[in-house]
Amino acid sequence: MKTETLEKLPYWKDLTEREKQQAAEAAYIRRYKPGELLFGPDVESVGMIHLLSGASRAYLLSDEGREVTLFRLGEEDNCIISAASVLAQISFESYMVVEQPASILIVPVELFGEFCEKNTQVRCFAYELATRRFSQVVAAIEQTLFSRLDKRLANYLIQTYRNTGSREIRMTQEELARQVNSVRETVGRMLKRFAGEGMIENRRGTVVLKDLAKLEKIAKK
Numbered sequence: 001m002k003t004e005t006l007e008k009l010p011y012w013k014d015l016t017e018r019e020k021q022q023a024a025e026a027a028y029i030r031r032y033k034p035g036e037l038l039f040g041p042d043v044e045s046v047g048m049i050h051l052l053s054g055a056s057r058a059y060l061l062s063d064e065g066r067e068v069t070l071f072r073l074g075e076e077d078n079c080i081i082s083a084a085s086v087l088a089q090i091s092f093e094s095y096m097v098v099e100q101p102a103s104i105l106i107v108p109v110e111l112f113g114e115f116c117e118k119n120t121q122v123r124c125f126a127y128e129l130a131t132r133r134f135s136q137v138v139a140a141i142e143q144t145l146f147s148r149l150d151k152r153l154a155n156y157l158i159q160t161y162r163n164t165g166s167r168e169i170r171m172t173q174e175e176l177a178r179q180v181n182s183v184r185e186t187v188g189r190m191l192k193r194f195a196g197e198g199m200i201e202n203r204r205g206t207v208v209l210k211d212l213a214k215l216e217k218i219a220k221k
Contacts, residue, residue, distance in 0.1 A: 014121035039096035047109035054102025071136035
């Protein structure tokens with residue numbers, strides 16, 4: 001593994017020379033296609049991951065098959081998929097799926113565990129990362145339980161626009177429903193309301209943002 005790639009790891013500078021050599025020998029890059037699982041009940045743990053490119057989403061799956069999004073990972077984000085992390089402590093079945101073609105730097109679970117055991121700085125990084133993910137999970141659940149759908153949907157549309165720079169969001173109503181932790185029929189009615197108020201235009205498989213100011217007002221309510 002080339003050093004310039006490994007240097008992207010946020011704790012790289014805190015490793016000893018021996019640990020850096022171990023990482024260079026054991027770490028690897030794997031490419032994933034949209035729809036592939038990084039984490040799940042029947043998916044073998046790989047270790048600590050660092051997204052070089054692409055995006056993924058962690059979610060719960062209820063007995064009825066409803067998905068509840070917990071958090072998302074984008075370029076330069078990290079997550080400890082191994083040894084339980086936050087996800088394995090949840091009683092519902094939990095998953096992490098690739099949403100955009102991803103290139104992921106993986107430090108094997110055994111090696112990362114050794115780093116955490118012997119290197120205080122890496123152990124602190126792992127604790128801080130787990131705490132951050134736990135906070136995201138709690139925030140997602142609170143938002144699903146207590147935040148109105150119109151606010152969640154408007155916020156998601158605005159955030160997607162800010163991330164992409166495009167007013168055209170190519171996504172089906174089913175996909176949007178997964179992103180805002182709702183069901184397709186309810187999201188469809190809300191999109192129809194937004195369109196009636198001139199905030200968006202509904203096209204097949206695409207939502208076009210028309211009035212960002214109105215959407216932002218709803219998102220901040």
